[in-house]
Amino acid sequence: MPDQPIPVIDLFAGPGGMGEGFSSVRDKDGLPVFRIMMSVEMERTAHETLRLRAFARKIMNADGVLPKEYLDFLEAPTESNLGFLQEKYTDEWDAADTEAVQGTLKDGDDTYVNMAVERLKGYHGPVVLIGGPPCQAYSLVGRARRTHDKDLLERDVKQTLYKCYLRFIEVIRPTAFVMENVKGLLSAKNFGEGVFGHISADMEALGYELHSFVTDAPEMPHDFIVRADRYGVPQARHRVILFGTRKGENSAVPGTLIAKPVITVGQVLGQMPRIRSGFSARAHTDMDWGGYVSAAAKRLLATPEGKAISKQLETVAEGRLLPSAQRADRICQEKDNPLSGWYRGHLGGSDILTEHVSRNHMASDLDRYLYCAAFAQHFDRSAKLYDFPRALLPNHRNAAGVTEGKVVVFADRFHVQQADMPSTTVTSHISKDGHYFIHPDPSQCRSLTVREAARLQTFPDDYFFMGNRTDQYRQVGNAVPPLLALQLARIVAEWLDR
Numbered sequence: 001m002p003d004q005p006i007p008v009i010d011l012f013a014g015p016g017g018m019g020e021g022f023s024s025v026r027d028k029d030g031l032p033v034f035r036i037m038m039s040v041e042m043e044r045t046a047h048e049t050l051r052l053r054a055f056a057r058k059i060m061n062a063d064g065v066l067p068k069e070y071l072d073f074l075e076a077p078t079e080s081n082l083g084f085l086q087e088k089y090t091d092e093w094d095a096a097d098t099e100a101v102q103g104t105l106k107d108g109d110d111t112y113v114n115m116a117v118e119r120l121k122g123y124h125g126p127v128v129l130i131g132g133p134p135c136q137a138y139s140l141v142g143r144a145r146r147t148h149d150k151d152l153l154e155r156d157v158k159q160t161l162y163k164c165y166l167r168f169i170e171v172i173r174p175t176a177f178v179m180e181n182v183k184g185l186l187s188a189k190n191f192g193e194g195v196f197g198h199i200s201a202d203m204e205a206l207g208y209e210l211h212s213f214v215t216d217a218p219e220m221p222h223d224f225i226v227r228a229d230r231y232g233v234p235q236a237r238h239r240v241i242l243f244g245t246r247k248g249e250n251s252a253v254p255g256t257l258i259a260k261p262v263i264t265v266g267q268v269l270g271q272m273p274r275i276r277s278g279f280s281a282r283a284h285t286d287m288d289w290g291g292y293v294s295a296a297a298k299r300l301l302a303t304p305e306g307k308a309i310s311k312q313l314e315t316v317a318e319g320r321l322l323p324s325a326q327r328a329d330r331i332c333q334e335k336d337n338p339l340s341g342w343y344r345g346h347l348g349g350s351d352i353l354t355e356h357v358s359r360n361h362m363a364s365d366l367d368r369y370l371y372c373a374a375f376a377q378h379f380d381r382s383a384k385l386y387d388f389p390r391a392l393l394p395n396h397r398n399a400a401g402v403t404e405g406k407v408v409v410f411a412d413r414f415h416v417q418q419a420d421m422p423s424t425t426v427t428s429h430i431s432k433d434g435h436y437f438i439h440p441d442p443s444q445c446r447s448l449t450v451r452e453a454a455r456l457q458t459f460p461d462d463y464f465f466m467g468n469r470t471d472q473y474r475q476v477g478n479a480v481p482p483l484l485a486l487q488l489a490r491i492v493a494e495w496l497d498r
Contacts, residue, residue, distance in 0.1 A: 003027070003498065005035035007123065009116050009172065011105060011131035011165055013039040015049040015465060015475040017457065018130050018180065021485020023057055025493050033493045034128065037119050040101045040112055045467030046475045047102040052464060055096035056346075059089050065348035066462060074352050074464060075329070105164040113171050120172065126496050129168055132180035132480065133161040166202055169244070176492055177208075177244040180480055185240050186221040196221050196240075203244055211243040211254045213488060226484070229422040232260035233481045234268045234339070235456045237425045241488065245495065254495040257487055261338075265440060266419030268339055268455050269448075273328030273356065277369070277446030280360035287363075293445050294319040296367045303389040305371070312374035316443050323444060327357040331461075342483060343455060346462045354464055355472060356451040358444075359434055366445050368392050368414050373442035376416040384411040416440055417448065423456045428477035431470045450476060458483035 010019045016039065025033040036054065041047045060066055069088060073081045086093045103112055120127060162179075169177060188195040203210055212218040213226050221240075228237040243254060276293075279285055284292075297317035300306030306313055315321065331353040334340045361369065371392055375383040385393060385402050393399045394413075402408055417423045419440040430437050434447020448456075450465060450472045458481040465472035 002029060002031055004125070005032045006126050006128055006493075006496065006498065007037040007120065008034050008128045008130055009168065009174070010036055010039035011129070011168060012133055012161070013041045013046075013050055013100075013131060014043075014478045014480075015041075015046050015463075016053045016100075017459070017479035017482045018132070018178070018485045019050075020053065020459070020463070020482035021480070021487075022128070022130060022489040022492075024482070024486045025489045027493075027498060033498050034489060036099055038101060038112075038116055039099060040103050040105060042102070042104045043475075044102065045465075045471040046478075047100060048466035049464070049475055051096050051100035052466060054099045055085075055089070055093055056462070056464075058092040058095055059085075060346065064346055066346050070462075071347065071350050071352060074354050074462060077354070077464060105161065107161070107163045107167075110167065110171070113167055116168065116172055126175035127172060128492060128496075129165075129172065129174040129177040130179075131165065133165055162199060166206070169203070169206055169208065173246065175246055175249055175496065177242075178488055178492065179242045179244070181240045183225060183238055183240060186225075199242075203242075207247045208244040209247055211245060213241055213243055213257050213491060216253050216256055226257065226488075228481055228484050229262060230259050231257050231484060231487055232263055232339075233422070233458055233484050234263040234265060235423045235426060235458075235481065236421075237481065237484075239480075243488075243492070250495060250497075252495065255491045257491070262422060263338055264420055265417045265423050265456070268337055268343075269439075269452050270419060271332070271334040271337055272452065272455075273331060273353065274323040274441065274444055275325055275328050275356065275358050275446070275449070276323040276444060277358045277366060278326050278360040279366075280362055284363050290319055290322045290324070292363065293322060293366060293370060293443075296370055299367070299391075300371055300374075300389065303391070305387065305389045309371075309374045309378040312377045312442055313370075316370065316374075316445075321443055329353055329356070331356075339455075339458065339483070342458065343461045346460055353461060354451065355454070356449045357469070358446045358449055359469070361434070361446065364392075364394075365435070368394075369438050369447070370442050370445050372414050372416045372438050373440055373445070376418050376440060377442065380418070380420070382412060382416045382418065383414065385413070386411060412436075414438065417456075426453050426456050426477050428474045430477050431473035453477070457481045 008022050019036045019039055022034040023036060027033050039050055041050050069085055073085055186196050212223045215223050224240050224242055225238055226241045228235055276289055294317055297313045301310055301313050330351045372383050385399055385408055393402060413435055415436040416438040417440055430453055437448040439446050439448055453476045457476055457479055465475050
């Protein structure tokens with residue numbers, strides 16, 4: 001009789017990136033090693049995404065391909081089509097609704113701890129806890145922006161939410177846990193004492209050993225940093241990831257991640273359908289986009305800075321090969337994409353592409369995006385404000401320092417994701433504007449779409465994000481890359497002898 005899947009409790013689950021990785025692990029017979037028994041997420045639209053994905057996994061065919069009815073929903077994601085799915089697969093929808101819990105974890109509130117205990121009642125095998133407490137309070141950028149208020153970190157409720165995670169460990173006593181957080185955790189202090197030291201001591205007191213996924217003998221906190229771009233993720237996402245094991249459970253030292261070839265932005269985005277941006281201001285909505293961008297290229301060519309990148313600008317100035325549509329719903333085969341099988345595997349050969357729709361931008365930002373993308377192509381680096389033609393400098397106090405010869409904070413606030421490198425870290429800030437996520441192709445003159453950001457995070461193309469576009473960007477930015485989570489889960493499975 002085959003082993004039953006190991007139950008997993010997923011906390012602070014977001015849209016489900018970590019859970020997707022664990023759910024994707026298969027044993028030698030092709031059967032799932034792990035099963036998400038309960039996932040908890042506070043935010044409404046992220047929970048809707050989490051529930052929809054749980055549902056999708058439950059109705060997948062044995063070969064991992066989604067049924068036609070689900071593909072029809074992806075093609076036209078309306079409420080009526082979702083309702084049709086719910087009616088056709090009633091039991092699976094009810095099970096997904098039970099699995100994905102919308103709730104707020106609070107220090108001192110055992111509501112969801114007790115719920116997990118109830119779901120595990122009668123089960124006596126290994127259990128795995130996964131998730132990452134919200135990390136904004138530990139973010140190095142976030143802390144830099146709080147320098148005027150030295151006590152804010154201590155007062156931020158997010159920095160104590162790891163205690164909720166700790167409470168699950170204390171009560172459930174999982175065989176193993178995986179906890180993810182930002183690098184800032186290593187240097188953060190709470191009332192003058194290191195947060196990482198507190199967490200390590202807490203885990204030790206509960207009878208757990210901490211292991212690193214990158215070295216079998218960690219000697220210092222930085223040995224717990226996982227650099228996703230070293231393991232086949234097209235993104236320089238560096239996070240602290242702790243692998244905790246219950247003492248006395250297994251004396252074996254867990255394995256570590258195996259390095260993989262670097263995968264670049266160009267490899268995973270370069271063969272996607274080319275689309276254009278649009279205008280956000282009402283005064284420009286009737287303007288000819290191609291004509292505006294072509295004229296912008298000509299304006300840049302008249303500047304010394306533009307002349308230096310003339311080769312990249314001239315094609316745009318001529319108006320040749322400019323995309324005409326602002327969205328694409330189909331995709332051709334991507335022969336040079338090393339992750340094509342991962343992205344497209346559940347679609348069964350379908351050419352459906354979802355959520356590949358460009359934002360609208362201010363006309364002045366189109367000029368900046370065009371210049372930045374052309375600059376990056378020529379100089380193999382992203383332009384800083386110091387490199388901008390004066391006419392392109394944004395009208396705010398920070399940029400004014402450029403003309404005054406001062407050091408400028410966030411001089412790279414307009415940043416191109418270069419085609420020949422992994423992207424920079426995809427964060428929730430992408431939901432606010434696209435300045436830091438400019439597409440590398442000057443002729444598209446835009447920021448990344450939700451689907452492109454999701455690909456950099458290694459979400460499969462059939463992973464549908466609920467909510468409006470701002471919600472979708474925020475979910476993508478807050479997630480753990482599923483392809484990285486898959487590799488972590490395999491190490492956990494091996495340690496559990498599965």
